Amino acid sequence: MSDTEHKLIGTLKQQLAEKTIGRRDFLRFATLLGLGAPAAYEFANRIDGGIAPAAYADDLPKGGIIRIAQRVPKLDNPHTFSWIYDSNCVRQVCGYLTRTGADNITRPDLASSWEVSDDLKTWTFHMNPKATWHKGGAFTAEHAAWNIKHCLDPAVGSSVIGLMKGYMLKDVDTGKLDDKGAKVMTTELWDANAIEVKDPSTLVLHLQEPQVAVPEHFFHYPFLMLDPAENGVFAMGSNGTGSFEMTVLEVGRKCEFKRIADRPGQVDELHFVDLGDNPSAVAAALASKQVDGIFQGNIEQYDIYKGMAHTDIHSIVTAQTAVARMRSDSKPFDNPAVRKAVRLATDCEKTLQIAHKGVGSAAEHHHVAPVHPDYFKLPPMPRDVEGAKKLLADAGFKDGIDIEINCKPDPSWEQAAVEAMAEQWKEAGIRAKINVLPSNKFWEVWETVPFGFTEWTHRPLGFMVLALAYRTGVPWNESAYSNKEFDDLLTKAEGTVDVKARSEILGKLEKIMQEDGPIAQPLWRSVFAAYDKRVKGFNIHPTLYIFGEDLAIEKA
Amino acid sequence: MLAIAARRLVSMLLIMFVISVLLFLFFEGDKLNLAARVLGPYSPMTGRLAWLEHNGYNRPLITRYLAWIYGFMRGDWNQSAQFDAPVFDFLLPRLKNTAILGACVFVLTVAISLVLGVFSGIAEASKRDRAITVISVLTTSVPEFASATFLVAIFVYWLDWLPGSSSFNNGFSWREMILPVATLVIYNFGYYTRMTRASMAEVMNSQYIRTAVLKGLPYHQVIIRHALRNALIAPFTVMILQLNYLLSGVVVTEVFFAYDGYGKALYDAAMFGDVYLILAGAMIAVVVAVVSQFISDVGYTQLNPRIRFS
Known part of the structure; x- marks a missing residue:
C-alpha cells in the first residue's frame, strides 16, 4: 500500500x-x-512499544444465548433509522463498509482498504473479497454503490443526507411551490459520476469538497449495507453479510437472532428484550437475571447497578454534554465580563459529582472534549468566586445580578446540574431563578431565551460543534455569539487536516471560549451499560453499538 | 331492561363519537411530529412530508375520519405507526394479558375486602375494626408506583425470590404475575373494604337485624342470611364500576413491571402520538366503561328487591 x-x-x-x-x-x-x-x-x-489488541480470544466460551434489554422498534426501513436500538438489531445481520472501534479508530469491514487523493476529494474503496451474502455471492462495489445512492435519495429520507450533503449533493429546485409560496427544494448527486463503480471490487467517490471523515461517515448507524434485491426493506429472512440471521421479530416485545454456523462469533443466539421506557423495570430484570445485559444504564439507577454483585458496569467518556448558554445580544449577558463571571463562579467537578454521580469528566467551558483527537489541553480554569465578584463589580454590577435560567426536567441530571450551579453562583452574587419547562415547551424556545441549559450530543471531531453552535449566523447559534476572530480561526481549523496543527488552532478557539465565549459548561457525560459477569467480550462503544459476534457467555 | 340497554348503547355510541372526533382534532396538529418520530429526529423535512403523503395523512380530515370509522366498524382498525402492525392484531394479545391481570386482581381484591369488610363492619369500633380500618386507609393512600418500588426492593433486590419484570418473554409465567397483582391488590382492597364495612355497619344497626337477633337466631345465620345480602348491594355496584379502572388504571403498574398489556401499549402510543392505536384504545375503554355500568345497573336491581324494572 x-x-x-x-x-x-x-x-x-x-x-x-x-x-x-x-x-x-x-x-x-x-x-x-x-x-x-x-x-x-x-x-x-x-x-x-505498545501492544496491539488481541483480535479474537480463542478462550472465550462457545455457545449459549445472550439476552439484552433494549427497546425493539420497527425495523422495516434501515436506511431511515434514527435510534441506536433499531440499528443494533439489524447490525447483527447486515454490515457497514467501515467500523469505528471503541478506541475511535476506523477499521476496514466490508471495505478492506481505501485510499484518498492528496486533495481529499477522490476516495477509492476496495471491497473485502471475503465478504459474502448469506444467500450466496460476493459483496461487490455495485452493492455498496446501490446502498449509498439509496441513502442519498431524498425520497428515502435518510439522515445520511445531513452528513454527506456538503460533499455529495447539490440543491435543486423542484419547480413546485408550497402552501406559503416558497420554492420546494430537493437534492440530487452533485455529479452524475460522483459514485463510480470502477470494477466489481472497487468503488470510487468523487467529492465536490474535500472531506477527511468519509470512512467515519460510512459507520453512521443507518448506513447498513442491504441486499439491493430487497429494495431497502428489512424483514424476517432478509439477506445480509453479518454473522446472524433474524428468527423472531415482535415489535415492542422482542427480536431474536441465530448465528449462522460457519460465521464468526461465539454465542448461538442473541435476543433483544423490550421492557419499555421505564428504567426501573430494566434494572429489576437484570437483578433477577431475566436479562444478561442492558443496552444503556440510566444515571438515576447507577447505584442500583453498582450494588448488584453479579454484574459489571462498563462506561466510557463521550462528548455528550449540556451547556448553560447566554445570549450575547441580551442584557446582562451582552457584557463578556458577566459571561466570564458565570464561568468563574461554576464548580465543574462538584457539579459532575452532584448531578451525574461523577460518571463522566469535568468540562472546561469551551465545548471541546478530551476525547476529541484535536483537543488542546489548556491550563486549568478553576472556580474563582472572588475573581467573578470583581469582574461583576468592574462591569457595574456591585450588588450582583438577578437572572433567570431555563432548563428541562428530563433527563433529570440536567435540572440537577442547573440547581447545583445556581447554588454555586449565589456565592458570587449571581442570583439565578430556575425556570423548569416541559421538554416539548423547552424545545420551542431553546434558541430564543436569554439564558438556557441546552444538551448537545457527541460529534467525532472537536471543531464540529463549535461550527454548529458558535459561528456567526448559523441556524443553531442559540447564543447569538458573533466573534470575527473566532470565525476565522474556525474556518482555518476546518481546512486543516494535520491533527497537530489543528489542535493548536483549537487551543486558540478554546481560549476565546473561556475568556469571551457565551457558555458555562460543567461536565462531559459518560455512557454506561451493565452486563452480567458471565458475559465476555463486551466492549462498550461510545455510541452504544452492539456487535453480537464479539460477545460470549459462560454457562450459568 | 331492553329500554335501559338501548339507552346505554346510544349513549356509548355518542361518547365514542365525541371522543374519536376530539382525538382526531387533537392529533391533527401533531401530524408532522408523528412523521418526525417515525423517521427520527434527524430526518429531512422532505422525507417527513413524503411520509405523510404516502401514508394518507394529507387527505382532508373529514375523509380520513369517515374512512377510519368505516374501517373500524369492519374490524380494520388501521396500522400502528409505531409498532408497524395492524392495530387490532397488536391490541388483542395485550388486552388478553390485561384481562388476566384484571381478573386475578379482581378476584383477590373482592375476596380479601369482603372478608375484612364484614369482620370490620359487624363489630363497629372494636379493636379489630380499628386495625382493619388503619390498614385499609394506609394501603389505599400509597400510590402504585411507591408500593411497587417497595415490593421490588424487598422481593427482587433483597430476598431475590421473584423476577423483577413481567414481560412474559418465555411465555406465560405465574411467578411474573405475583408482583403486579400484589401491587394492584394492595392499592385497591382498602377502598373496597371500607365500602363493605360502611354498608355492613349500617345494615347491622337496622331494625330487622335486631329483630332477627332477638328472635334467637344463631349469630352466623343472622350475618349470612339477613345482613350479607343487603350489605353487599352498595359494594357490588362500586366493585363492578371499578372494572373500568382495572383496564385503564393499570397503566402505572404495567409500565413499572414492563407487563405487556393494554395499559403499557396505550402509554407507549400516547408518548409516540400513535393516533390510530390511541383511538382504538380509547374506544375499547369506552365500551368497557359503559358495559360495566350496565352490568352494575342490572346487578343492582337483581340484588335490591326494592328496585325492579317495570
Missing part, C-alpha cells in the same frame, strides 16, 4: 516519532487516510 499512501501519513509517522501527537491520534488519523489498522498499529508499536 506504500506506493498509494496518502502524503500526510508520512507526516503523521514523523509526528508520532517526535511525540508531537499521541499514539491514539496517530492510529485514528492514519487509518482514516487509508493506512490499514494492523499496519498502523505495527508502526505505532515500533515507536512506542
Whole structure:
C-alpha cells in the first residue's frame, strides 16, 4: 500500500516519532487516510512499544444465548433509522463498509482498504473479497454503490443526507411551490459520476469538497449495507453479510437472532428484550437475571447497578454534554465580563459529582472534549468566586445580578446540574431563578431565551460543534455569539487536516471560549451499560453499538 | 331492561363519537411530529412530508375520519405507526394479558375486602375494626408506583425470590404475575373494604337485624342470611364500576413491571402520538366503561328487591 499512501501519513509517522501527537491520534488519523489498522498499529508499536489488541480470544466460551434489554422498534426501513436500538438489531445481520472501534479508530469491514487523493476529494474503496451474502455471492462495489445512492435519495429520507450533503449533493429546485409560496427544494448527486463503480471490487467517490471523515461517515448507524434485491426493506429472512440471521421479530416485545454456523462469533443466539421506557423495570430484570445485559444504564439507577454483585458496569467518556448558554445580544449577558463571571463562579467537578454521580469528566467551558483527537489541553480554569465578584463589580454590577435560567426536567441530571450551579453562583452574587419547562415547551424556545441549559450530543471531531453552535449566523447559534476572530480561526481549523496543527488552532478557539465565549459548561457525560459477569467480550462503544459476534457467555 | 340497554348503547355510541372526533382534532396538529418520530429526529423535512403523503395523512380530515370509522366498524382498525402492525392484531394479545391481570386482581381484591369488610363492619369500633380500618386507609393512600418500588426492593433486590419484570418473554409465567397483582391488590382492597364495612355497619344497626337477633337466631345465620345480602348491594355496584379502572388504571403498574398489556401499549402510543392505536384504545375503554355500568345497573336491581324494572 506504500506506493498509494496518502502524503500526510508520512507526516503523521514523523509526528508520532517526535511525540508531537499521541499514539491514539496517530492510529485514528492514519487509518482514516487509508493506512490499514494492523499496519498502523505495527508502526505505532515500533515507536512506542505498545501492544496491539488481541483480535479474537480463542478462550472465550462457545455457545449459549445472550439476552439484552433494549427497546425493539420497527425495523422495516434501515436506511431511515434514527435510534441506536433499531440499528443494533439489524447490525447483527447486515454490515457497514467501515467500523469505528471503541478506541475511535476506523477499521476496514466490508471495505478492506481505501485510499484518498492528496486533495481529499477522490476516495477509492476496495471491497473485502471475503465478504459474502448469506444467500450466496460476493459483496461487490455495485452493492455498496446501490446502498449509498439509496441513502442519498431524498425520497428515502435518510439522515445520511445531513452528513454527506456538503460533499455529495447539490440543491435543486423542484419547480413546485408550497402552501406559503416558497420554492420546494430537493437534492440530487452533485455529479452524475460522483459514485463510480470502477470494477466489481472497487468503488470510487468523487467529492465536490474535500472531506477527511468519509470512512467515519460510512459507520453512521443507518448506513447498513442491504441486499439491493430487497429494495431497502428489512424483514424476517432478509439477506445480509453479518454473522446472524433474524428468527423472531415482535415489535415492542422482542427480536431474536441465530448465528449462522460457519460465521464468526461465539454465542448461538442473541435476543433483544423490550421492557419499555421505564428504567426501573430494566434494572429489576437484570437483578433477577431475566436479562444478561442492558443496552444503556440510566444515571438515576447507577447505584442500583453498582450494588448488584453479579454484574459489571462498563462506561466510557463521550462528548455528550449540556451547556448553560447566554445570549450575547441580551442584557446582562451582552457584557463578556458577566459571561466570564458565570464561568468563574461554576464548580465543574462538584457539579459532575452532584448531578451525574461523577460518571463522566469535568468540562472546561469551551465545548471541546478530551476525547476529541484535536483537543488542546489548556491550563486549568478553576472556580474563582472572588475573581467573578470583581469582574461583576468592574462591569457595574456591585450588588450582583438577578437572572433567570431555563432548563428541562428530563433527563433529570440536567435540572440537577442547573440547581447545583445556581447554588454555586449565589456565592458570587449571581442570583439565578430556575425556570423548569416541559421538554416539548423547552424545545420551542431553546434558541430564543436569554439564558438556557441546552444538551448537545457527541460529534467525532472537536471543531464540529463549535461550527454548529458558535459561528456567526448559523441556524443553531442559540447564543447569538458573533466573534470575527473566532470565525476565522474556525474556518482555518476546518481546512486543516494535520491533527497537530489543528489542535493548536483549537487551543486558540478554546481560549476565546473561556475568556469571551457565551457558555458555562460543567461536565462531559459518560455512557454506561451493565452486563452480567458471565458475559465476555463486551466492549462498550461510545455510541452504544452492539456487535453480537464479539460477545460470549459462560454457562450459568 | 331492553329500554335501559338501548339507552346505554346510544349513549356509548355518542361518547365514542365525541371522543374519536376530539382525538382526531387533537392529533391533527401533531401530524408532522408523528412523521418526525417515525423517521427520527434527524430526518429531512422532505422525507417527513413524503411520509405523510404516502401514508394518507394529507387527505382532508373529514375523509380520513369517515374512512377510519368505516374501517373500524369492519374490524380494520388501521396500522400502528409505531409498532408497524395492524392495530387490532397488536391490541388483542395485550388486552388478553390485561384481562388476566384484571381478573386475578379482581378476584383477590373482592375476596380479601369482603372478608375484612364484614369482620370490620359487624363489630363497629372494636379493636379489630380499628386495625382493619388503619390498614385499609394506609394501603389505599400509597400510590402504585411507591408500593411497587417497595415490593421490588424487598422481593427482587433483597430476598431475590421473584423476577423483577413481567414481560412474559418465555411465555406465560405465574411467578411474573405475583408482583403486579400484589401491587394492584394492595392499592385497591382498602377502598373496597371500607365500602363493605360502611354498608355492613349500617345494615347491622337496622331494625330487622335486631329483630332477627332477638328472635334467637344463631349469630352466623343472622350475618349470612339477613345482613350479607343487603350489605353487599352498595359494594357490588362500586366493585363492578371499578372494572373500568382495572383496564385503564393499570397503566402505572404495567409500565413499572414492563407487563405487556393494554395499559403499557396505550402509554407507549400516547408518548409516540400513535393516533390510530390511541383511538382504538380509547374506544375499547369506552365500551368497557359503559358495559360495566350496565352490568352494575342490572346487578343492582337483581340484588335490591326494592328496585325492579317495570
